[in-house]
Amino acid sequence: MKTDLRTLTLPLICLVAFNLLPQIALRPAWSSALCFVFLGYRAFLAYALLPIPPRWVLWLAQGVVGVAIWQHYNSIFGDEAAGTLLTLLTCLKTYELRSKRDFFVNSMLCFLVLMSNLLLDQSLILTLYVIADVVLIMSFLYALESETFSWAGMRGYLKPTFVLTLKAVPILVVCFILFPRFSTGFGTGAQTVGKTGITDELKPGSVSELINSEELVFRAEFSGSEMPPRRALYWRGAILDRSQGLNWTREKSTERQSPSYASQSAASVEIFLEPGFDKFLFSLDSTRTISFPSDFNRMRITKRPGGTFELISPLQNRERYNLENSLEGEALSIVGDLKKYVQVSEKPTSEMAKLLSQLKGAETAKTVSNVLGHFRGNGFEYSMQPPAARDIDEFIFKNKVGFCEHYAASTATMLRHLGVPARVVVGFQGGTPSFLENYISVRGQDAHAWVEYFDADGERWRRIDPTAQVNPARLNLGSQSYLQGQESWLPTWLMDSNNAYYRMRAVVDEFEASWIGFLVRFDLARQKELLAKFGMEETLFRALPVFLAMALVLILAVLYFIEAQRREKLTREERIYQEMLLTLKKWKIERLPSDGPLTLMDKVRARHPTMADQVEPIMEGLILARFGATQLDREQMDSLSRSVRNLRKLSVR
Amino acid sequence: MPDLSRWIVRENRIYIMPTGNGALYLAGIVVLILTASTYNNNLIFILAFFLFAVFFVSMLQTHYNLKGVRLRYNGSEEGFQGDRIGLNAYITQKRARTKKALQLRTGSKTFVTLKNAREDLGPQDTIKAVRIEVRAWKRGLHKVPTLIVETQYPLGLFRAWKVFRPEGEVVIYPAPQSGPPLRPRAYDQGEQDQGLRTSPDGDFGELKSYAPGESYHQIAWKHYARTGTLYTKVHWGAEDRHYAIPWNPPQKEFERYLELMSGYIKQACDENASFEMETPVSSIQPGRGAEHAKLCWRALALVAEPKGAS
Numbered sequence: 001m002k003t004d005l006r007t008l009t010l011p012l013i014c015l016v017a018f019n020l021l022p023q024i025a026l027r028p029a030w031s032s033a034l035c036f037v038f039l040g041y042r043a044f045l046a047y048a049l050l051p052i053p054p055r056w057v058l059w060l061a062q063g064v065v066g067v068a069i070w071q072h073y074n075s076i077f078g079d080e081a082a083g084t085l086l087t088l089l090t091c092l093k094t095y096e097l098r099s100k101r102d103f104f105v106n107s108m109l110c111f112l113v114l115m116s117n118l119l120l121d122q123s124l125i126l127t128l129y130v131i132a133d134v135v136l137i138m139s140f141l142y143a144l145e146s147e148t149f150s151w152a153g154m155r156g157y158l159k160p161t162f163v164l165t166l167k168a169v170p171i172l173v174v175c176f177i178l179f180p181r182f183s184t185g186f187g188t189g190a191q192t193v194g195k196t197g198i199t200d201e202l203k204p205g206s207v208s209e210l211i212n213s214e215e216l217v218f219r220a221e222f223s224g225s226e227m228p229p230r231r232a233l234y235w236r237g238a239i240l241d242r243s244q245g246l247n248w249t250r251e252k253s254t255e256r257q258s259p260s261y262a263s264q265s266a267a268s269v270e271i272f273l274e275p276g277f278d279k280f281l282f283s284l285d286s287t288r289t290i291s292f293p294s295d296f297n298r299m300r301i302t303k304r305p306g307g308t309f310e311l312i313s314p315l316q317n318r319e320r321y322n323l324e325n326s327l328e329g330e331a332l333s334i335v336g337d338l339k340k341y342v343q344v345s346e347k348p349t350s351e352m353a354k355l356l357s358q359l360k361g362a363e364t365a366k367t368v369s370n371v372l373g374h375f376r377g378n379g380f381e382y383s384m385q386p387p388a389a390r391d392i393d394e395f396i397f398k399n400k401v402g403f404c405e406h407y408a409a410s411t412a413t414m415l416r417h418l419g420v421p422a423r424v425v426v427g428f429q430g431g432t433p434s435f436l437e438n439y440i441s442v443r444g445q446d447a448h449a450w451v452e453y454f455d456a457d458g459e460r461w462r463r464i465d466p467t468a469q470v471n472p473a474r475l476n477l478g479s480q481s482y483l484q485g486q487e488s489w490l491p492t493w494l495m496d497s498n499n500a501y502y503r504m505r506a507v508v509d510e511f512e513a514s515w516i517g518f519l520v521r522f523d524l525a526r527q528k529e530l531l532a533k534f535g536m537e538e539t540l541f542r543a544l545p546v547f548l549a550m551a552l553v554l555i556l557a558v559l560y561f562i563e564a565q566r567r568e569k570l571t572r573e574e575r576i577y578q579e580m581l582l583t584l585k586k587w588k589i590e591r592l593p594s595d596g597p598l599t600l601m602d603k604v605r606a607r608h609p610t611m612a613d614q615v616e617p618i619m620e621g622l623i624l625a626r627f628g629a630t631q632l633d634r635e636q637m638d639s640l641s642r643s644v645r646n647l648r649k650l651s652v653r
Numbered sequence: 654m655p656d657l658s659r660w661i662v663r664e665n666r667i668y669i670m671p672t673g674n675g676a677l678y679l680a681g682i683v684v685l686i687l688t689a690s691t692y693n694n695n696l697i698f699i700l701a702f703f704l705f706a707v708f709f710v711s712m713l714q715t716h717y718n719l720k721g722v723r724l725r726y727n728g729s730e731e732g733f734q735g736d737r738i739g740l741n742a743y744i745t746q747k748r749a750r751t752k753k754a755l756q757l758r759t760g761s762k763t764f765v766t767l768k769n770a771r772e773d774l775g776p777q778d779t780i781k782a783v784r785i786e787v788r789a790w791k792r793g794l795h796k797v798p799t800l801i802v803e804t805q806y807p808l809g810l811f812r813a814w815k816v817f818r819p820e821g822e823v824v825i826y827p828a829p830q831s832g833p834p835l836r837p838r839a840y841d842q843g844e845q846d847q848g849l850r851t852s853p854d855g856d857f858g859e860l861k862s863y864a865p866g867e868s869y870h871q872i873a874w875k876h877y878a879r880t881g882t883l884y885t886k887v888h889w890g891a892e893d894r895h896y897a898i899p900w901n902p903p904q905k906e907f908e909r910y911l912e913l914m915s916g917y918i919k920q921a922c923d924e925n926a927s928f929e930m931e932t933p934v935s936s937i938q939p940g941r942g943a944e945h946a947k948l949c950w951r952a953l954a955l956v957a958e959p960k961g962a963s
Contacts, residue, residue, distance in 0.1 A: 003771070104674045104809070106683050111704065115685055115697055122696045130700065138707060138808070145752060145809040160807060164714070168706035175702035182690055519695040551857075556713060563717050568749050569778035577777075593745055593780040 008103055008140075009046040011149050013039055013094055015140050019110045019133055023087055026120045028072060031084045034065070038091040058095050066090065083116030110137050116380055122510040135161055171555055174255035177531070178548040180541075181524045199278065200238045202248040202315050202426055202449055203308060204389055208403045211384065213444025214505075216338075217277055217428065219513050221270040221439040230430040234450065234463060235442060236280040236331065237427035239306040243416055244345040245392040246409045248424045251340070269323040272516060274313060280310040281321060282427055282442075285329040285463060288304030289323045306423070306452075333462040333477050338454060339423035348417050349393055356417050364420055368464060371414050375407060375469040382471035407466035408449040421454035425463075432502075435510040573625035573632070575642050580618060583648050587611075597623050611650075662816050667719050669712065670960040675810035678708060708810055715811040718804045720752060722774070726797060726819030727782070731947070732827045733915070737767055737786045740823075741779045742800060744783055749776040754806040757785050760816060761798035764789050764823075789825045790914070792911065792954050826950035828918035837894035837926060860884040868925045868943065894926035895939065898949075904959075911953050917954075922946040932956050 008588055017039050024032045036059075065088045066076060073081035092110040097103055114133060117126065139157040143149045151155075199206065219236075222228075240248035271282065281290060281301065290309050292301060300312045307330065348356060359374060361367040381401045389395035392410050395402055400409075406422050415422035429448035431440035450465045452632045529539065540547075570578065577597075584591065589603050597619045605612045621640045634638075662668070671679065685701035688694070716722060721786045725743040732738040744755060752774040758766040770783040789795065803814035860873055863883035873884045902910035914930070920926040929939040930949045934956065937949055 098811075101674065106675065108677055111681055111700070112684065115688060115700060118694060118696045118700065119688070119692060122694070127696065130696070132705060134700070141808045141810075145805055145807060164707060164710055164807065167710045171706035171709050172699065172702045175705060176699060179686075179698070179702065521661060522695050523693065552709065556709070559710065560717070563713065568751055570749065570776055574777050594743075628729055 005097075005100060005103065005147060006046075008144060008147075009094075009097055010043060011140060011151075012097070012103060012106060013043045013046060014089060015107065015136060016094060016110060019113050019477055020087065020091075022117045022121070022126055022129060023113075027064075027084050027087065030068070030072075031088060035087060037090045038088070039094065041598040042094045052095050052097075055096075058092060060407075061092055061095075062089065065092065079116075079119055083113075083119065086116055087113050100144065100147065104141070107137050107140055107144070124515050127515065135165060138164065167559055171552065173384060174551045174555065175548065176522075177527070177542055178551060180283050180548075181515040181527055190421060199426075200240065201444070202240055202405055202409055202424055204246055204386070204395075204402075204409075207405045207426070207447045207449055208384060208386075210444045210447035211403075215444045215511075216274055217442050217444060217446075218274060219272045219280060219439050219441050219516075220431065220435075221272070221517075223268060223270060227433070227437070227440065230433070230440075232439070233430050233488040234285060234425070234465075235428040235431075235447075236284065236311070236425050237280040237282055237309050238425070239304065239308055239452075240426060241306075242345075243343070243413045245413055246389060246395060246406065248409050268325060270320055271323060272320045272513070275315045275319075277314070279311040279314045280427075281311060283307075283309055283323050283331065284325060285331050287323045288326045288330040289324045291324060293318070305334070305336050307334045329460070332463070333457065333459075334453070334461075335454070342416050342419060344416045350595070351397060352393055352414075352417070355396070356414065359414070360418055364453070364456060364494075365368060367418050367420055368415065371411055371418070372464060372466055372469050375411075375466055380407075380470050382467065397417065404467040405449045407470065408451050411464070412451045412453075412467040415451070415453055423452050425450055425452055429465075431525060432506065432509075434513060435506040435621065436501075439513060441509055441513070497632045530547055546552065572637050573622055573640075575623050576637070576644055577626075579641075579644050579648070580622065583644065586648070611647075612649075614643070614647060618647070647652040659818070664817055665723065665815055667716055667813055667815055669716050669811055669813040672805060672809060672812045675708070678704070678810055678889070682708070697803065707808070711808045712811050714807050715804060715813045717813055718806045719755075719813045721750060722752055722755060722802060722815065724757070724800055724802050724815070724817040724819075726800065726817070728821070728822060729823045730950070731824045733826045733828065733950075734789055734792045735828050737788060738764075738785050738823070738825070740764075740788055740797070740800070741784050742819075743780050744772060744774065744802065745780045746774055750774070751776055752804075754804055756803050756805075757783050758803070759785070759787055759798040759800050760801040763791060763795055764798040789823070792822055792825045792827040792908075794955055795823045795825060797823055808869065824878065824951055824954050826954050827911040827915040829919040830909070830912040831916050831920075832913040835896055835898065835917050835920070837896055860886060864942075865944075868923060870923060871925055894921075894924060896921045896926055896928040898928060899929040900931045900933070907958060911956060915950060915953055916944050918949045 017036070020032070020035050020039075023035065042052075044050075065085065069076050069081050069085045069088075073084075075081050086109070090106065090113050093102070093106045093109060097106065103592055110133075114130060118130065135158070139154075139161040142161055143157045238250060240250045242249045242251055259284070269284070273281070283290060287307070287309075289303075290301065302310055302312060304310060355374075357389055359367065359370040361370050379400050383401045383403065386401045386403055386406060387399050389399050389402070389406065395406050395410055412422040412424045426447075426449045428442045428446040429440040429450070430446055433440055434448075448467070450463060450467070452461045452463050453461045454460075476589070528538065531541070532538075536547075580593065584600060584604070587604075587608060589600065589607055591600060591603075595603075601612075601616060601619050604615045618640060619637070625640070663691075669713060669918050677952060682701050682704050683862075685697055689697035689701055723745045727743055729740045730738050740759070740961060742757065744757070746752060755774065756769045757772075758769040764787040766778075766785060766787050768786040770785050772781055772783055774781055786799070797819045800817045801814050802817065803812055805812050812959040836897065860876065861884065863872060863885045871885045873886050876882075876884050896917060898914055898921075918928065918930070922945075927939050927941040928945075928949070930937045930952070932952050935952045937945075937952060940948075
């Protein structure tokens with residue numbers, strides 16, 4: 001076998017390039033571009049059989065990369081910085097492929113790059129990609145062991161890797177279940193990349209820029225209770241209590257209150273929150289408290305005045321938490337300091353004052369319904385791209401076109417002018433039910449803003465949604481329906497395909513949700529729970545490594561047994577030859593390992609001269625089949641096989 | 654005293670250890686598991702466990718790749734110390750199995766493996782001839798080195814090996830060295846002296862049929878290309894030479910002297926002169942040709958080093 005390590009260079013570069021694909025979405029653009037420049041030039045060198053640059057150029061490049069990382073992240077040790085650095089260095093490593101070990105190290109680096117990707121994203125699509133990538137890297141290691149590579153022989157590397165992968169699966173499962181989870185005690189200090197999400201500030205445009213995003217924010221699973229109608233689902237993120245006309249912000253609160261703990265009630269909602277969307281923990285009106293399964297985050301929950309929850313700092317990993325709900329709107333019954341909710345930054349203009357005096361009712365409820373009624377029938381419109389409004393007057397009297405943030409902000413400000421305590425709530429409304437309707441996915445496009453006012457008679461806050469006055473469909477069908485409505489000038493078939501797209505997205509999302517659900521849920525507690533089901537007691541938990549080792553030994557034995565039972569596939573002529581050898585054995589012709597067909601022929605002649613005439617054509621046929629220039633056709637093979645069988649039937653003295 | 658290593662490392666047993674690459678791979682898995690624990694990231698756990706599972710299965714496959722493989726030693730070439738010497742063997746298996754990337758090397762310090770054979774066995778290959786090239790730095794009559802059949806198939810994470818200790822000997826001649834020129838001694842004027850002499854120094858005379866053992870330098874290659882028959886060129890007019898290689902090794906540089914003698918033999922053989930030689934254990938009668946030279950070299954290889962020699 002001729003071996004040549006150089007034939008492995010191009011495949012390795014392709015492998016590294018394939019490994020980098022998810023980076024394009026996850027890493028800064030300059031680093032991805034740099035990676036592909038490095039790899040492209042290296043591939044060119046390999047293809048043109050040019051020498052690689054001297055070592056000092058490589059060192060220089062490594063230095064430049066380090067400086068660039070430092071410039072970008074101000075560190076080289078953070079998760080992000082280290083991941084990007086690792087990626088770039090893996091690309092540069094392709095410039096020093098001297099020995100077999102270098103190739104091996106480079107493919108190991110590919111695994112680490114893969115790991116750094118998984119830190120940033122764990123979606124289903126990345127998981128599928130990881131599987132493909134791992135199989136390719138393994139195939140490369142396989143080719144590396146044979147020290148030569150040919151593109152035509154790809155199947156020869158992939159097939160054994162598939163077999164290897166299949167055999168590896170039971171071990172993977174056993175390890176996953178039995179490997180004792182432990183904490184390394186290292187914090188995960190670095191910040192993840194901020195995604196667009198709701199903030200604790202509302203101004204014209206802040207919600208409508210979210211509405212185009214399909215990015216998943218969280219999934220909500222309703223256990224033990226039926227899923228409420230979508231129009232009733234107002235996911236409260238933050239309460240904004242400082243009015244500046246159309247702009248609303250919230251007071252900096254130093255108040256830090258840990259939520260009280262109740263035993264897990266039957267009717268709860270499980271939320272799987274995606275990382276990177278600030279620190280808000282979305283909850284419903286009815287939420288009494290929330291609980292976190294992970295100790296780390298439980299300590300970091302803060303309850304804000306008004307009954308919303310958030311973390312001290314944004315979430316690093318996908319996490320789940322439970323909403324403990326009660327039937328009464330618990331969150332809305334917290335009264336708080338009402339004086340703060342009637343403050344306004346400036347006095348109303350004369351035009352506004354005139355309008356307000358018209359809207360003022362005898363009691364709070366009347367006032368509120370008057371204000372909401374004003375948006376109905378006075379030429380107000382709902383739009384994704386409303387004209388810019390500098391202040392509340394411009395919106396109310398001139399433009400009359402706005403998005404939810406315009407309506408919510410102006411309604412709350414007007415109520416305050418009228419002496420009704422009011423506040424703006426930002427969060428999400430509704431969500432998309434999953435394909436199987438067992439959970440709801442809330443995406444960027446479901447972002448919403450609405451108003452809560454204080455009802456002095458009921459001694460509680462009440463929710464109103466001014467946007468619903470203008471665009472009722474927004475609540476029933478979600479913003480998505482509105483977006484579709486906007487595209488109604490499109491041809492029907494495209495609308496249909498658009499629907500098909502949403503349906504397909506729901507199916508994919510379903511798979512993804514169950515995958516994510518599994519991944520996020522499996523922690524130390526779940527591990528204990530699962531093992532308890534198999535009858536393992538808590539006290540035995542410390543002996544997990546022993547069980548793991550035992551299970552591995554057992555699997556080893558089984559696999560070894562399977563390997564020993566495996567029959568090699570023989571070609572047709574080899575099978576016929578085997579049969580011929582058995583015949584000769586029956587004739588008591590001794591065969592040495594080195595005896596070929598010709599030698600055996602001689603032995604037959606010596607021992608059974610009468611049979612020689614019949615054996616000779618078979619042996620010649622077999623020699624021709626194995627070493628002949630052309631392959632024998634089916635018929636010739638059949639006739640060979642037949643004559644051997646006939647020969648076996650003959651009895652020989 | 655029984656040879657301890659022989660007792661510990663038995664013939665035809667399969668031994669298996671992770672390679673350097675395998676250790677690196679394990680280190681990678683440890684990094685993955687630490688990261689996964691730190692970030693509580695189950696997907697990285699799965700990746701780590703998958704890599705470990707592959708490590709585990711590949712151990713099995715490496716081990717199995719060597720199971721049932723045996724080695725039969727099939728003699729060696731003779732040669733000078735420092736030269737490439739071929740060792741021949743057969744790799745055999747009884748059951749119909751595919752065995753991939755089997756490598757053969759020696760397991761001794763005396764014989765350095767220069768080129769290890771890399772062979773695959775198909776299900777039909779019950780026997781396959783392999784040849785490795787080794788280099789020995791010490792002249793003498795050596796035992797056949799321990800032969801090791803090893804494999805790193807499929808991923809190079811593990812190395813499985815089997816040790817074979819074939820019976821037999823390998824003769825390594827002292828390396829020929831040039832030294833002070835040895836003066837040829839003219840033959841006694843006897844019946845041979847017909848004025849017909851063969852020496853590359855003389856003028857070309859005639860062709861005679863090639864006899865095995867004669868120097869290759871004297872073969873008439875052009876003639877061979879035309880006719881397909883081997884002839885030896887006979888030269889006229891040069892002196893017929895005879896060398897008597899003396900035995901008087903200095904006490905200090907004993908080995909050096911043996912190498913010098915080896916060089917004289919080579920010189921005589923190349924010149925197609927006749928030569929005789931004498932060692933403390935044997936005395937070799939005059940003769941010529943490659944076979945005769947081999948006889949002498951073998952005698953030199955067997956000379957025991959005197960006590961106290963450096």
